Amino acid sequence: MKIFLIGIGQGGGKIADLFLEYDRRTRHNCITRAIAINTARSDLLGLKNIPMEDRILIGESIVKGHGVGADNELGARVAAEDIYTIQSAIDQRGTHEIDAFLIVAGLGGGTGSGGAPVIARRLKKLYVEPVYGLGILPARDEGGLYSLNAARSLMTFVKEVDNLFLFDNEPWKKEGESLEDAYAFMNEEIVRRFGILFGAGESNEVGQVVVDAAEIINTLRGGGISTVGYAVEEVSKKKKGGLFKRVKRDKSSLETLDATTKITSLTRRAVMGRLTLSCDISSAERGLIVVAGPPEELSRKGIEKAKLWVEEMIRGTEVRGGDYPVPKSDYVAAVTVFSGVTDVPRIKELQELAVNAQKTIQEFDSKKEEKHESLWRDDIKPLF
Structure with missing residues (x-):
């Protein structure tokens, strides 16, 4: 599947950057162009990889x-005011070969949360x-x-896209891990899953059960909302040579069964492990399975x-479902997609955190002026 990749904000830009590197390294060839958009020049x-x-x-x-500064209302305003600049940048890079756009953003910050x-x-x-x-929660x-930003962005973002994948940082963070290491690990997990998903159909090898862009x-x-599962296993290496190296034989029924x-x-x-967003998968409207690996390890x-x-x-x-042949790979991986999930406790929890945060902010703002006024004496005359 050919993707025009757009990373917006710090988190979105980093993931898009890593995604492009992964696509080149694995030769999945699913990204036709990748751009990063931000309000911060330093980000x-x-x-490292996006030109x-x-x-x-x-x-x-x-x-x-x-x-x-984590102000997603300002992020939305900036994106709206510069939307013709963004549109022109996309048009100039060409969209005639693509199957879809993918917009990546961290939903807790300002630029990505508001602009996506x-x-x-x-x-x-x-x-x-x-x-x-x-979207990254x-x-x-x-x-x-950040919970408030994410809740507000999520409610808006899901209505503006044809489908919204979510990755929840919460279950992926490890205790005692630095923030930088945690984000690097999670970004790798994101890229690996979506690299296989969107790479399906772009292989030069003919699969037994084809998965293409239409699927x-x-x-x-x-x-x-969609969630994605993933599982991988190393391929056992069989020694070649000796007495049987010249003997061509068919696969046994046991090998086929394996x-x-x-x-x-x-x-x-992949289904029962850590999904990108924990949910009750029985509430999904549709599902997709992609199995990637050496052609000889794939089975219709x-x-x-x-x-x-x-x-x-x-x-x-x-x-x-279908396969994605990757010759000479040392691994077999399964990616599962559950689309249109509706039983998602984490989203309800996020919204509850957002409501509490909103109340706290409103209470603080209402008391702030009173506290500031209490600092000054009434019997001193100001300059003006």
């Missing part, structure tokens, strides 16, 4: 290249290709302001069995 300069001409500074007349929905709305108005979002310990688009149609079992097992682990029967199992899990019949 753009810190990227300088594809790093776009916005809001310079308002915030002078220093960012919006603005860009999505513009793209949907101008292009026929679907516009997807990938802040962990609880990142503070009430992904149909899975994500209807809007709402491949089938491996795929169904990987799919179960295994994929069909995995699809049937997922159909039972989500109580529906609209589950698609």
